[in-house]
Amino acid sequence: MDLNLKNNRNTRIWLMKSEPDVFSFSDLEKRKNQKEQWDGVRNYQARNFMMKDMQVGDKVLFYHSNASPTGIAGLCEVIEEAKPDVTALDPNSEYYDPKATQEQPRWFAVTVGKPQKLNRFVSLVELREKKELKEMLLLRKGQRLSILPVTQHEYNCILTMASSRK
DNA sequence: GCCAACGTTGGC
DNA sequence: GCCAACGTTGGC
Numbered sequence: 001m002d003l004n005l006k007n008n009r010n011t012r013i014w015l016m017k018s019e020p021d022v023f024s025f026s027d028l029e030k031r032k033n034q035k036e037q038w039d040g041v042r043n044y045q046a047r048n049f050m051m052k053d054m055q056v057g058d059k060v061l062f063y064h065s066n067a068s069p070t071g072i073a074g075l076c077e078v079i080e081e082a083k084p085d086v087t088a089l090d091p092n093s094e095y096y097d098p099k100a101t102q103e104q105p106r107w108f109a110v111t112v113g114k115p116q117k118l119n120r121f122v123s124l125v126e127l128r129e130k131k132e133l134k135e136m137l138l139l140r141k142g143q144r145l146s147i148l149p150v151t152q153h154e155y156n157c158i159l160t161m162a163s164s165r166k
Numbered sequence: 167g168c169c170a171a172c173g174t175t176g177g178c
Numbered sequence: 179g180c181c182a183a184c185g186t187t188g189g190c
């Protein structure tokens with residue numbers, strides 16, 4: 001499976017999926033200081049993006065998954081580097097991982113903030129219709145990773161879509 | 167709710 | 179290390 005997900009230092013833009021029923025873009029806007037640690041990720045590839053590749057200042061497309069409609073709900077930024085995801089240590093958390101310990105936290109998460117509204121929601125259906133986005137990882141069959149790198153070109157294209165009418 | 171397409175687990 | 183069984187993701 002060649003998804004071209006290798007470590008890429010030029011990557012400064014990411015797409016992060018969240019189920020709006022759990023945590024939506026407007027939830028981020030309402031948070032104190034408008035920031036939130038991206039906890040609950042329990043996939044190593046997504047974790048490694050947060051631990052190894054994401055840097056403070058990276059741009060993030062906030063994507064609503066498992067929703068109607070699904071799509072890009074807003075923008076935000078990485079504002080703190082990855083730190084231990086303490087929900088893994090909490091037996092009462094739905095994200096509890098018995099294999100995680102204080103010494104070996106196992107799961108890490110960046111903190112995102114600076115939510116920035118888009119003129120409008122850009123749905124997955126619309127993204128699929130764009131020829132320019134044909135190669136976008138999000139749109140690949142079987143791609144389920146909850147954190148994905150986005151190219152500058154894809155980012156620009158989506159911002160243009162969001163600032164213009166359907 | 168269905169189910170394709172993944173990822174993870176654990177026996178061997 | 180292989181791989182079947184199982185669990186999860188996420189669009190529809």
